[in-house]
Amino acid sequence: MPDEMSWPLIRSRGEGGASTHLEASASETGALVIGILGTGDFSRSLARRLVASGYQVVVGSRNPHRSVALFPEEAEVTSQMEAASQADLVFVAVFPEHHSTLLELKPSLAGKTLVDVSNGLRINKEGPSNAEQLADLFPESFIVKGFNTISAWTLQVGPRDGSKQVYLCSDNQKAKSLVMQVCRRMGFIPVDMGQLSSSVEIENLTLHLFPSWHIPILCTVSLFFFFYLYNFTRDILLPYITAKKSAFYKMPIKTVNVTLPSVALVMLALVYVPGLCAAFLQLWRGTKYKRFPSWLDGWLTRRKQFGLCSFLCAVLHAVYSLCLPMRKSARFTLLNKAFKQVKDGVQDSWVDEDVWRMELYLSVGIMALGLLSLLAVTSLPSVANSVNWREFSFIQSTLGYCALSMATLHTVFFGWDRAFDPAQYHFYLPPTFLLVLILPLLVLLGRLALFVPCVAQRLRQIRRGWEESRHIRFTLPDDDRRNGLEDVSNV
Amino acid sequence: MPDEMSWPLIRSRGEGGASTHLEASASETGALVIGILGTGDFSRSLARRLVASGYQVVVGSRNPHRSVALFPEEAEVTSQMEAASQADLVFVAVFPEHHSTLLELKPSLAGKTLVDVSNGLRINKEGPSNAEQLADLFPESFIVKGFNTISAWTLQVGPRDGSKQVYLCSDNQKAKSLVMQVCRRMGFIPVDMGQLSSSVEIENLTLHLFPSWHIPILCTVSLFFFFYLYNFTRDILLPYITAKKSAFYKMPIKTVNVTLPSVALVMLALVYVPGLCAAFLQLWRGTKYKRFPSWLDGWLTRRKQFGLCSFLCAVLHAVYSLCLPMRKSARFTLLNKAFKQVKDGVQDSWVDEDVWRMELYLSVGIMALGLLSLLAVTSLPSVANSVNWREFSFIQSTLGYCALSMATLHTVFFGWDRAFDPAQYHFYLPPTFLLVLILPLLVLLGRLALFVPCVAQRLRQIRRGWEESRHIRFTLPDDDRRNGLEDVSNV
C-alpha cells in the first residue's frame, strides 16, 4: 500500500446484519463499542484504524470541542465520563503518570476491559509495571497489557506486510480473548504472553537498544583499538622515535586499512569458535544432555551479530584498499619512483614475485568478500525466512567455512614469505598478519579435526543420544537437524 | 517453499466430517461451493488454491470442453449457467467490459455473493468503480470487492511469507465476513476497507506507480541538472570560450563525479529539514495541537524516499571516484607529470598539505558512506519490522545526523582552503562545494540550536501538551515516543 495513502476515507460503518455462527459475526462487531481515553497521535491513529475495521469508536477527551477536528468523523468525540460509560472495551492511551487522573471514571469502568498501551521511560528491573499499577487503581476492571510496541505510524499505514505482532497479557482470559479478536480484526497478529506479571517484560521490549549487539560491537571496537595501536606503534611511532621518519600521513587511511582486515578476520573466526567449543564439549563429556555453560549459550546466540560486524569491517577494508591508488601520497610515491627509475637507467623494473603475490592475494580476497556478501544477504530477515534449514545451514556453515578459509588464504598470500624475513620484525614486533592468523588457523584445524572419521562418528552418536556413562541408546526426539543448534551439529 | 513447487498435487479433497464448533467447521467448508466465472490464468490459479484449501470448486466457462484440461481435476468445469446455480459464492473473474455478458445469469446469482476481482485500466478519480457497476447490474446479489491486488503468481505459490494482504469491501457485512473467512483459509490476511464505495480506492491501489517517490525523484533530477550545468559551465564551457582549453573529455565522469556528491549532500540535508521545521513551528506556535501545513506533512512522510535517493547518489559518487585512477586520462596525466618531473630534475615532489588533505577527506568520506549504508539497510521493510521504535529512532535520527555531519566534514576537508583562494573563483562563480555546504550547515546549526537547554526544555514541554496560551497541563496520551512523528520529536 502506498505510503501516503495512510487509510482511505470510510464513508460509513457497515451496519450490523443478522448474527452468523462464523467467527466474529457482524452483530458482535456492531455491538462492541470501543472507547479511547486520550487524544494524542496514538489515539488518533488507533481511532482511525478501529473505525476502518468496522468498530464503533467513542473517544474520551478533556476538551472534546477542540479535539473533535483531529478525529475521523465516524468516531464520536465526547467527554471522558461519557466515553467510559458507552464503551465496552477501553484503550487507556494516556501517560502512565496521568492514570490516577482517571480515577473518577472508576465506577463507569467497573467490569469492563481496559487496555494499557503505555510505555515506560527506562528499563524496569524490579517494581510493578504500568499495567500492574493500573490494575491496582482499577481493581474492578480487567486490565490487558498490549499495543505498546505498535507505533502510531504502523497503526496508520497498516501492518507493513500484515505481520506486526502485538504482545498481550492479562490475568483474565476472557478479556484477553476479546482484545485478541479486536487485534486480529485490525490486521495484527496477537501473541499471548501469559499473565499480567509478564507486562514488565512487554513494557521493557520497547526500551531495548539492540541488546544482542552490545557484546559483538564491544569486541569489534576493542579489537580495532588493539590492532590500530599495534600498527601505529610498529609502523609510525617507533620509526619516528628511532629514525625521525615522519609517516603520520598514514594514520587516516593506511593504518586503518591494516587494522580493519585484522578485526574482520578475527571476528569471523569468533563466529565459528562457539560451535567448535560446543562440539568438543559434547565429545569431552560424552553426552549431549548436560547444558552448555551460559557464556557459551550466549555466544552461540550472537553468532549472527559477530558475523555481520566482521562483514562490515571486511567491506570497509575493501573500500579503503580500493582508495589507495587514488591518494595523492600514492601518486607522489609513484612519480618519485619513476624519477628514480629514470635516474638509475632501469628500463624494466618488473619483479615477477611481487606481481604474483599481489595478483594472488587480491583475487582470493575478492572471492572471500563475495562469499561473505552471500552470508550477509541471507542474514536479512526476509531472505532467512524464505530458505529452509538445510539451505540456511548450507550457506551459513558450508559457505561460511569456505569464506573463512578464503580470508585466511588471503592473509597468508599477503604475508607471503615475510614471516621468515627478520627485517619484518621491526623492534621485535612480529608483522600484524602473523598475530591475526593465529585464531583462524586454530579454528580451521579444529574443524578439520571434526572431520576425522572416528571423531565424527562419535559426535554423531552423541548427538543421537548415546551417552558414555550409560551406553544406552535412548528414544530421542527428531531434533538434530531442525533445531537452532543445527549449526553446532554441523559446526 | 521452493519456487517451482507451485502447489503440490492434492489427491482428493477432504470429505466433510461432523460439524464442530471450532472456526470454519469441516461441514461448512464441505457445504460451501465456490464458483469461478472465467478461465484465464487468474481463474486457474484461484481454482487450484481453493481446491488446495479444501473447498469444492466449480468453474463456469463458455467452452467447458476446451478449458477442462487447464484446471485441476478436483475442480468441476461446466457451463456458466450450471456453475452459477451450484455455487454459493462466485468469483467474477472476467474483464469488466464483459460483466454485461453475464446478465443472463442474474436469476441464478440472486441472493448470492459475487466477488469482483477486476482491475481498472487507469486511475479512477470520479465515476463508479467496476464493483459499483457490477452492483448496478446485479442488484439482487451481494457484491464484494477484493483480490484484485493479488496476482495469479501469488495465488499459485502461496503468500510468500503468509503475509499478503487482501483488501475487501462490501455493503453487506455477512457477505464480507464469508469472503474474509475464505480468504483466511487460503492463507491470506483480509483487510476490511468498509463499504462498497471504497472499491474505487481498492481498484486504484494497483495502478499507482511509486506515488511517494515522484517528488523526491523530481528533486534529485532537478538538483542533478542544476549542479551539472553549473560545473560544466565553470570547468569546461567558460575555459573553452575564454582560453580555447578543451576539457570536454571530463563530461562523462569527472563532471558527473562533482555533481553526484552535491546532489547527495543536499538531498541528505533535505531529509532533516522537515523535522527541524516542525520543531521550530511547534516552538513558534507554543502548542503541538495545531496541524502542520500539508506541504510539511507531505515532506515528513517522504523523508525515507529523500534519504534513499541521497544514498543512491552517494554510492554512485563513490563508484565514480574509485574509477578515477583507472582512466586513460589519469594515466596520461601521470605519465606527463613524470616526464615533467624528470625534466625539471625534481627528486621528491611530495607536498605534505596535499597529502593530508586527501587522506582526511577520503577517510571521512568512507565513514560517511558506511553510516549511510547502515541507514539504507534499516530502511528495508524486513529489517525495519524487526527493530523497535527506540532502535529505529536511534539509527535514523542519531546515526543519521552523524552521517550528515561526516558528509559535511568530508566536503569541508575537500574544500580545504580553496574558499579563500581567489583563483578558485573562476569567472566570479564560487567553487561548487561552497554552494553545496549552505544547506547542510544550516541544518546542523538548527539541530544544535535545539540542543540549547532552554530551547530543548520548552520543546519537551510543548510535546507533553503544554500550551503557551493556556498554561494548563493536559492529560495526554502516551504517544510521544511511539508515533511516526518520533523523528520529529527527536528532530
Add this chain to the structure above:
Amino acid sequence: MPDEMSWPLIRSRGEGGASTHLEASASETGALVIGILGTGDFSRSLARRLVASGYQVVVGSRNPHRSVALFPEEAEVTSQMEAASQADLVFVAVFPEHHSTLLELKPSLAGKTLVDVSNGLRINKEGPSNAEQLADLFPESFIVKGFNTISAWTLQVGPRDGSKQVYLCSDNQKAKSLVMQVCRRMGFIPVDMGQLSSSVEIENLTLHLFPSWHIPILCTVSLFFFFYLYNFTRDILLPYITAKKSAFYKMPIKTVNVTLPSVALVMLALVYVPGLCAAFLQLWRGTKYKRFPSWLDGWLTRRKQFGLCSFLCAVLHAVYSLCLPMRKSARFTLLNKAFKQVKDGVQDSWVDEDVWRMELYLSVGIMALGLLSLLAVTSLPSVANSVNWREFSFIQSTLGYCALSMATLHTVFFGWDRAFDPAQYHFYLPPTFLLVLILPLLVLLGRLALFVPCVAQRLRQIRRGWEESRHIRFTLPDDDRRNGLEDVSNV
C-alpha cells in the same frame, strides 16, 4: 523481539474462565491437554511455546527425573504412558525409526490426534512417508503431519515477523482443524495441504537445496569456464606457444575480469529470452490457450535466479576492475611506460580517442550497474512484497531492458573499433566482446520487433483472447495484468 529474550518466564498459566462463543474459548484452551512424546531440543522449545500460548502441557519421557530440569516449570514431565493418557493431542517428537517403540502406548492413544513432526533423511520419491508409516502403526489414532519445517529456534524466538507458515495435512478434517487452531494460537499460519498422502511432499520440503537455482548456477559456471578458456587460450596460451611471451600473471585477475562481464551480459540476456520466446510463440500459434512447452515454463519461473547470477557476476566484475590500478603489475607497467616516454622525449602522450573511449564505456558501465542494483534490491522478498504488480513490472521489465541496453552499450564502447581491426583477431579468434554481443543484440532486436505497431496490436489481441482459428472474441477473465506472466505480456 530481541534475540536473547527467547521466551519470557510465564509465572502461571491462565486459568480457564467461563466459556465464550468467540473462537477458541478459554475453557477449550484450558481443557485441551497437549502431550509431547520426546525430550530433545524440539520438544523443549515446543513445550515452552505451548505453555506460553496458554495450553496445559504434559511431556512424556523415558527418564522423567533426568529430563524435568530441561523443561519449563509449567509443563508436567512424566512417563510416556502417563502423558499419553492425559493428553488429548499428542506431538510425536521422536525419531521416525523409534516410532515403533511407542507401540505400547497404542491403547492410550486410540481416538486421539497424533502430530508427526519428523523429517526424513533423504528426498523420498516413492514409498510411504514417515506420517503414513505412523498411521499404519496407530490405525485408531488420527495422524496429522505438520511442524516439521519449523526449527526449534523458530519455536523459541517466535515466528520472526509472525509469518512462519506451517504445512499440515491429514485424512481427518476435525483433527486437522484442531491442530490448525493450536497452530494459530502459537502465532503461526497453518497451510492446509490436503490429505495425508501429501505428507511425502511436506517431508521433502525441508530437504530441497535451492532447487530452482540448480540450472542457473550450472549455466553460470559453464559460461564462466567457456569464456575463461577462450580468453586464456587467446591472450595467454597462444602468445606463449607462438612467441614465448609469458603473461601467466594475468590468470588470477585480468583474465577473470574479461570473463566475468561476458558471463554477466549473456546471463542477463538469458533473463529476457524466455519472455520473447513466449511472445513469439503466441504470435506464431495465433492463440494464448495452448500451453507453453515445459522447458519454456521452467525457464520463465527461473528468470529471477538468472538475473541474480548475472548481478553477482556484474558486481564482481566491477570490483575486479576497480582493483586493476592497485596491482603491482599495473604499477610496473606504468613506471616502464614513464621510463620509455622520457627516453623517447615525448612531452605529451595524450591520445584523445583512447581517453574518450574509456570515459564513455566506464560511465555507461556504472549506469548499467546502478540499474542492475535496483533490480536486485527489488528482488528481495520484503521489497517485492511491498510493491504492486504495476511497480514490479516497471522495475523488472522497463528498467530491466534499460539495464540490458546499457550493458550492451558498455560492451560496444569497450569494443570501439576493434571489431574492424584485423590485428585484434589473434590466431583467427575474434575478440571476446564480439562473441558476447551476439545474444544481447538479438534480444534487443527481438524486443524492438515487438514494438512495431501491427505486431504489438496482434499480440495484444491474442492476449485478450483472440484466436486466429476462430476469429471469435471470447469472454475472458481479467488476468492479463495481474498474473505471473505479466512479464511475458510486457516481454
